[in-house]
Amino acid sequence: MALNKKIAISIALILLFVAGSYLSEKLSREQGLKSASVIKVQENNNLVALMGVDVLRALKEQEFPGDKDSKGPSLLYAMGSAGIGEFNTIEVKGMDNKSVFQANKNEITRDYILYFTDHGTVNLCKKNDYQRFLVEDVSEINKIN
Amino acid sequence: MEETAKKAPVSEKFIFRLGLADVLRLTMFGTLISITKDITRLPLHLPGHTSIYWMGILVLGKGLIPKFGAGIIMGVVSGVLAVLLGLGKEGVFVFFKYFIPGLLIDFLAPVFYNKLENPFVGAICGTLTSLSKLVANLVLGILLKMPMGFIALGLGFASASHVLFGAAGGLIAAVLIKRLKPRLSTWE
Numbered sequence: 001m002a003l004n005k006k007i008a009i010s011i012a013l014i015l016l017f018v019a020g021s022y023l024s025e026k027l028s029r030e031q032g033l034k035s036a037s038v039i040k041v042q043e044n045n046n047l048v049a050l051m052g053v054d055v056l057r058a059l060k061e062q063e064f065p066g067d068k069d070s071k072g073p074s075l076l077y078a079m080g081s082a083g084i085g086e087f088n089t090i091e092v093k094g095m096d097n098k099s100v101f102q103a104n105k106n107e108i109t110r111d112y113i114l115y116f117t118d119h120g121t122v123n124l125c126k127k128n129d130y131q132r133f134l135v136e137d138v139s140e141i142n143k144i145n
Numbered sequence: 146m147e148e149t150a151k152k153a154p155v156s157e158k159f160i161f162r163l164g165l166a167d168v169l170r171l172t173m174f175g176t177l178i179s180i181t182k183d184i185t186r187l188p189l190h191l192p193g194h195t196s197i198y199w200m201g202i203l204v205l206g207k208g209l210i211p212k213f214g215a216g217i218i219m220g221v222v223s224g225v226l227a228v229l230l231g232l233g234k235e236g237v238f239v240f241f242k243y244f245i246p247g248l249l250i251d252f253l254a255p256v257f258y259n260k261l262e263n264p265f266v267g268a269i270c271g272t273l274t275s276l277s278k279l280v281a282n283l284v285l286g287i288l289l290k291m292p293m294g295f296i297a298l299g300l301g302f303a304s305a306s307h308v309l310f311g312a313a314g315g316l317i318a319a320v321l322i323k324r325l326k327p328r329l330s331t332w333e
Binding site for chain 1: 256257258260263265266269272273276290299300301303304305308
């Protein structure tokens with residue numbers, strides 16, 4: 001086979017790989033947002049970050065290193081890692097907007113935990129009160145102002 | 146004396162039919178890959194930006210010593226050094242991230258008749274080896290259960306960035322091979 005033909009085939013393969021990467025990214029994002037295994041972090045409805053539950057697990061390890069009793073990272077820590085340090089009001093929404101939790105800056109402490117569920121999502125609850133979920137299957141964290 | 150003369154030449158006696166001198170040169174290229182990765186801290190914050198010198202050196206090494214095994218030796222040397230220098234978060238498995246592009250270039254170069262001095266071939270080989278690094282990264286992430294959320298969610302951009310930097314590295318290497326090869330006729 002001529003060299004030029006091989007070059008053309010290789011370029012086509014590379015373009016296919018890149019297109020396939022964008023496609024698989026789009027599919028995994030849509031699937032994740034639908035099942036709440038990916039959380040949308042927004043600032044006044046503008047997307048700031050997308051966080052997978054596996055990322056939250058890594059954040060839990062960073063926040064509570066070696067603590068086997070910790071159930072998940074704090075809401076504040078997760079928001080901070082997405083670049084939201086300052087806020088006045090925060091809104092946490094569950095999958096399909098079934099439950100919504102809103103709180104002011106003064107109310108939010110490190111006691112608000114993103115609790116890992118057994119189906120690959122997180123619930124918002126208060127520390128040591130793991131039976132009562134404030135938001136089930138968190139899908140969105142929104143900084144309102 | 147006669148017995149010594151009948152023996153195969155030194156260039157066909159070491160590993161992969163490569164001479165000791167070639168292996169030493171390839172070890173130098175492999176070392177350069179790891180050391181450059183360790184000492185350069187380019188504030189680019191783009192995935193795969195290291196491919197510009199990583200794949201550049203890899204293609205350059207293979208282009209100057211176009212024999213089977215050249216890529217494998219560079220991959221093994223850089224991989225072992227990466228493990229010893231503690232590069233990456235994968236522990237000892239970081240070896241594969243360095244070894245796979247080296248292995249791939251050994252199979253890629255003959256496909257293009259070892260014409261790595263051709264800018265298109267250089268860029269393609271740089272791109273494909275750069276993408277193999279990305280794939281090795283993903284596979285290691287899945288196997289080691291590392292947080293893949295950010296990687297998966299930016300896969301499209303990461304692959305485009307790997308293509309861009311890999312092609313740039315390969316292109317620079319092709320230019321260097323073209324300039325250096327005629328001057329290195331006494332290497333053997």
